[in-house]
Each structure stands twice: as structure tokens, then as C-alpha cells.
């Protein structure tokens with residue numbers, strides 16, 4: 344029988360600005376053998392997420408960088424191939440964090456068994472996984488929307504934003520999305536059921552947003568930064584809450600934006616409007632995972648929260664997938680199909 348091979352994607356160089364394919368390297372090794380206390384996982388699906396761009400940089404952040412020569416990190420849905428540690432059995436489908444490789448060894452810590460009869464297993468990487476939980480924890484803990492208020496969310500057709508907007512509707516709010524392009528805006532209104540969606544590529548974004556928020560904005564869920572934040576800021580109501588979840592418009596920046604006078608001006612807005620801007624990382628609320636699944640799981644199962652998945656075929660295309668995600672070229676939760684879900 345031919346030796347099984349394990350393809351892995353390593354970080355080859357730290358990108359300057361937008362990542363390039365040459366910043367990654369695809370290598371092939373033999374599939375490792377699990378030792379005592381280890382399980383061997385076969386990756387079925389790999390999640391692609393904006394935070395991966397930050398991990399490619401050197402320097403301090405809320406999580407360690409990927410070193411040059413190391414496997415790129417990432418969340419996965421995997422099948423247990425062999426297990427020398429309980430409670431796992433060969434054939435189990437699990438959520439893990441084993442990164443950009445076809446097979447991986449781990450000790451079972453942080454690995455969660457999935458029940459494929461409850462929901463498609465890919466939802467563990469999206470609407471019922473880290474992005475969905477980010478939406479729910481940021482909106483509920485920091486945004487604290489009340490019925491009748493206006494909630495605006497950026498990157499509204501994406502993995503996090505789509506859940507934020509739909510949850511705002513469930514809570515009885517007016518929900519307004521901001522997204523890139525006509526197709527995404529149409530999807531946000533017609534499929535997800537938000538009240539309106541404005542295309543951030545329009546030159547007159549600020550003017551276009553204003554009539555969609557006739558009572559101002561009470562909660563702005565920030566996923567983007569840049570000109571989108573500039574358009575939202577004047578519309579924020581006194582005591583508005585701004586969960587600062589992500590700033591994807593700046594992830595490829597190699598130096599802080601120009602304009603040293605901007606910060607005191609922003610502070611003045613925070614003061615006079617008594618705004619609450621709070622950054623958060625989903626792991627800050629890790630203890631709320633059961634509450635998140637208890638509330639959002641049934642909403643997904645009964646179709647009140649919809650989701651869309653954008654599949655990329657094959658680990659060798661993950662690099663192009665991440666570059667496309669950062670450019671806004673993917674639509675919905677971006678997932679690499681690494682191996683078929685049925686046994687092969």
C-alpha cells in the first residue's frame with residue numbers, strides 16, 4: 344500500500360501589505376503515527392478567517408504570531424482516524440484547531456465532538472462556531488440592543504455580520520447592513536431580512552446611510568474601520584454602543600494611518616455623545632459558549648437565522664482563498680473543503 348502523504352501549508356515569509364502566494368509554501372510529509380495519548384485527525388474542512396492575516400505579522404498581539412516555517416493556524420472540522428485517548432473513537436467528527444494541514448496529531452485538548460444529526464458539520468466553523476459566537480457575544484454583552492433601537496453592522500453579508508444583523512431583527516430592532524456591492528446588499532435585505540443595506544463602495548456612503556437610519560444609530564457593530572466608520576460616526580446617538588470586533592480595512596496596513604489630529608477629534612465625539620466603544624475578542628466570553636448554542640442553535644435550526652457558505656476546493660487553494668477573503672471576494676463564511684466528508 345502506498346505511503347499516505349500529508350500536505351501542509353507553511354508561512355514562508357511575513358507579508359508586506361497584502362499577502363502574496365509566495366508568502367506561503369505547500370509541503371508534503373508522511374502522515375504521522377499517533378503515539379500514546381494522541382489522536383490522529385484528518386481535516387475535512389478548514390475555516391478561513393480575517394484574523395489569520397494578523398497571525399502572519401511579527402510583534403505582540405492578543406495571540407502569538409505564526410513563525411516563518413510553521414504551519415498556518417486555523418479552525419477545522421476533522422474526522423478521527425485513530426485515537427489513543429478517550430473519549431474519541433475512529434470515525435467521530437470533531438471541531439479542532441489544527442491548522443492548514445490534511446492530517447494532524449493532537450492530544451484531544453480543545454477538541455469538541457460534533458453531532459452531524461443536529462446541524463451540518465460545517466456550521467461549527469461559521470454560524471454555530473467562532474464567528475457566530477463572536478456576533479452573539481459582542482452584540483449581547485456590549486451592544487445590548489433594545490427593541491425599537493437601530494443597529495448598524497458592517498461586513499453584513501459575512502460570517503459575523505450576517506448573524507449580528509439577523510439577531511438584531513430577532514431582538515426587535517431596525518437592522519441596517521453595510522456591505523460591498525449590489526449582490527451582497529440584495530442578499531442582506533432579501534435573504535437575511537435586514538431592513539436596509541448600503542454599499543460601502545459608493546462615493547456618497549455617508550449620505551446614503553443617513554436616510555436608512557432616520558432615528559440615528561444606537562448600536563454600531565464595527566467589523567471594518569476606515570471610511571465605513573467615518574460614515575457611521577456622525578449618525579451615532581448619545582449613549583450609543585460600539586462593539587469593536589474587527590478592523591479588516593486596516594489588516595494589510597504596514598503603518599498607522601495618517602492624520603495625528605484625528606484622535607483628539609474622535610475623543611471629543613466619544614465625550615460629547617457619551618459613547619461606549621469596547622474592543623473584544625470572542626475568547627473573552629468563552630464561558631458563554633453553552634448559552635450561545637442554546638439561543639442561536641434553535642434559531643438556525645428553525646430557519647430564523649440563515650447562513651451562507653463559500654467553499655474553496657482543496658488545501659492547495661487555501662492561500663488564494665485567504666487573499667480573496669481579505670479583498671471581499673468571498674461571500675458568506677469562507678471554508679476550504681480539504682477532504683470529502685464521506686470516508687475515502
Ligand SMILES: NC(=O)c1ccc[n+]([C@@H]2O[C@H](COP(=O)([O-])OP(=O)(O)OC[C@H]3O[C@@H](n4cnc5c(N)ncnc54)[C@H](OP(=O)(O)O)[C@@H]3O)[C@@H](O)[C@H]2O)c1
Nearest residue numbers: 393477498501502503522523566589590591592624625671
Ligand atoms: N473580535 C473577535 O473575536 C473576532 C472574531 C471573528 C471575526 N472578527 C472580525 O470580524 C470581522 C468580520 O469577520 P468575518 O469572519 O465575518 O469575515 P467576513 O465578513 O466573512 O469576510 C470579510 C469581509 O470584510 C469585508 N471587507 C474587507 N475589506 C474591506 C474594506 N476595506 N472595507 C469594508 N469592508 C471590507 C468584505 O465584505 P464586503 O464585500 O461586504 O466589503 C469581506 O467579505 C473581521 O474584521 C474579523 O477580523 C473578530
